[in-house]
């Protein structure tokens with residue numbers, strides 16, 4: 001059913017219908033529909049050049065749509081005023097350049113732009129920059145600079161936070177710390193739109209993910225069910241005397257029971273696996289992760 005028929009604005013944080021954006025030699029966004037519910041973390045996934053940043057920049061009011069309806073916090077971004085803008089937090093791919101200010105000076109400075117900012121000291125601590133408070137921003141490492149970007153994105157206490165590839169350049173510990181920060185923001189009710197190339201990040205953080213390819217939304221779903229993931233055939237693998245074996249089956253428990261009986265107990269290197277989010281993602285964008293494997297339910301050697 002066409003939701004437009006009801007003629008009402010729903011209480012979505014973001015509502016997009018039929019979005020089109022053309023550049024002179026490229027249709028970057030080609031009919032995208034998107035709903036982001038208030039309070040959810042939504043991850044937009046897609047290969048380089050798929051149209052993610054263009055879509056996000058239209059939502060932020062930095063680019064104009066050629067066609068389609070776009071509503072962000074109840075407002076058309078093309079008409080958003082500074083009150084509307086103050087309700088958004090933006091962490092874009094390019095950093096601002098205020099090299100001579102210290103971390104604390106910059107965060108305090110930006111807090112002054114907003115009607116109800118967060119406490120700058122708390123924000124600096126939350127992004128893990130406490131020890132760099134007095135450091136000039138030009139002396140920060142790439143990952144520290146990115147944390148500062150995140151601090152500047154959340155200092156205004158936004159209702160809706162845009163994060164465009166926020167953890168690029170983070171070491172694993174910094175990424176975990178960032179994830180905890182996002183989880184806290186979500187608990188506080190912040191709506192978050194995240195673009196990322198890290199499937200584990202989307203899986204960890206997102207309530208729902210949307211996969212965009214060639215300017216079109218290929219699928220939207222939860223990380224657990226995207227592309228029918230939850231219902232997909234399982235793979236049971238183990239080490240037999242002849243090498244690794246694998247069986248694809250809809251009844252992995254029965255297969256494991258059969259193997260236990262066969263081996264009289266412990267089955268060497270037993271593993272039961274369903275497709276990962278990455279497998280599903282690669283399939284959706286038309287790039288299967290591995291060459292086609294035999295689909296029969298009989299055991300076959302794999303390497």
Ligand SMILES: Nc1ncnc2c1ncn2[C@@H]1O[C@H](COP(=O)(O)OP(=O)(O)OP(=O)(O)O)[C@@H](O)[C@H]1O
Nearest residue numbers: 023024026028046047048049050051052053054055
């Ligand atoms: N200002 C521009 N002028 C012309 N073409 C552009 C412009 N910005 C983006 N494009 C093109 O539009 C397409 C979509 O780009 P976009 O930046 O939205 O992709 P993306 O999904 O964010 O990619 P990435 O993952 O690499 O950031 C690409 O083919 C890109 O080359």
